[in-house]
Amino acid sequence: MNQEELIAHVLLAKNGDSTSFCKLYELYYKDMYRFAYYTLENQQDAEDVISETVLDAFKGIKNLKKPEKFKAWIFQILSTKCKRQIAVYVSNREHLKDEPSESELTQDENPYAEHLDVRKAFSILNETEKMILSMMVFAGYNSRETAKILDSNEGTVRSTKSRALTKMSNYLKEDYA
Numbered sequence: 001m002n003q004e005e006l007i008a009h010v011l012l013a014k015n016g017d018s019t020s021f022c023k024l025y026e027l028y029y030k031d032m033y034r035f036a037y038y039t040l041e042n043q044q045d046a047e048d049v050i051s052e053t054v055l056d057a058f059k060g061i062k063n064l065k066k067p068e069k070f071k072a073w074i075f076q077i078l079s080t081k082c083k084r085q086i087a088v089y090v091s092n093r094e095h096l097k098d099e100p101s102e103s104e105l106t107q108d109e110n111p112y113a114e115h116l117d118v119r120k121a122f123s124i125l126n127e128t129e130k131m132i133l134s135m136m137v138f139a140g141y142n143s144r145e146t147a148k149i150l151d152s153n154e155g156t157v158r159s160t161k162s163r164a165l166t167k168m169s170n171y172l173k174e175d176y177a
Contacts, residue, residue, distance in 0.1 A: 001027055010067035021058055028071060032078055035138040038122055039082045039130050049081040075139040076149055086127050121168040129164035132157055
């Protein structure tokens, strides 16, 4: 979908066209799922925050001022939902991971099975590192946009990203050594 089509669908959705909103959802669902799944490390919670995000976005799209910023806007909502879910994990002091053993995974059961090593490496990161990498890798934000969303310094975001990638790389090197 090109930029003009995207803006047209957003404008239609702002006027209550649910078909156009569905097209926007279809366009970004996979990226949203990857973002939520890697951030929360739990399939059910990822699906739940996406559902909540989509409902809030559908209700609030009429307030979106810049149609060309739809992706940033919906990922901002998703990011907030993920942060709230992480806060629930922290307050409960337990984070039940939806992580079957490698032998239980098949390509048919889990479309991300081939990325299991990367997912394990991602799981060693702290919550801030996960959020920054998710926003920059899965949502496609640059360091300036990520810093603004997380209310952080751009340099801090870049150094945290670099540190997180190094941490993951070292983990993967050890795993294959």
